[in-house]
Amino acid sequence: MWKSIIVTKNQIENKDIKKIIDGENSSIIIKNFLKKEDCKKIIKKISSMNIEKDSKKFNHIGPFLMNYTTKKEKYFDNAEKANEVFKKIFVNVENPVNKIKTTISKCFPNYKIAETKENQRNYASCTIRRHENGKSIPLHKDNVRYEGVEYQVSKINSQISCILHLQETEKGGNLSIYNKRWEKKLEKYREIEFGYNPIIKENILMDTIESKSGDLVIINPNYLHEVKKIQGNSDRITLGMFFGIENKTKKIFSWA
């Protein structure tokens, strides 16, 4: 069995995070982490603003570091702009980025949450992704130690990914996470555009996580994962951020 740990934001402990880092469990789910009303307020605010998309290809607000592995200056330029936009988006609600940071830092009482800066420049605090009917995210992993070597945040020991669901789908758009840790030898299955050939998930235990607004989902993104096709009229809208844990300096960094 490869299952999630379901906890409240006050219950979550270091041992839960350790279990997903070690692959004992598929994920941590904090149900109703953000009030449904607050999710709605955020979506309403986004719709009322005229926000520039991060690229033509993706319906994202904010730069995603993995799309900028060789364009570091551009990443920090866009991060600066996006962080201003996020401030405006969150004016009328409890800032979800800070709320996620507080929850994670409570699990690491001996660690300090450090401002994530590089040459005095800030990383993007999060990314907001909107996926419409018919869209999916192919099988992939996220591993900044391997893919983000140009960046300071790559010098960490472990990485976790937090996904806050702001709007749920009518149908589809589940996250599938496989009990298979990425390793370098899987690079031969790399697809041209993005992700990996689906044959590498065959016969591997999988867990399914539904899109439910208000839920915070925490995974070890070095385990292969994908988002199934969204169906119906409601877009899947999520806020994503990564945390890096550095054991030597006892620091935690966040970025997107």
Ligand SMILES: O=C(O)CCC(=O)C(=O)O
């Ligand atoms: O939207 C999701 O459920 C997963 C997004 C993702 O790929 C990640 O957080 O690493």
Ligand SMILES: [Fe+2]
């Ligand atoms: Fe991912």
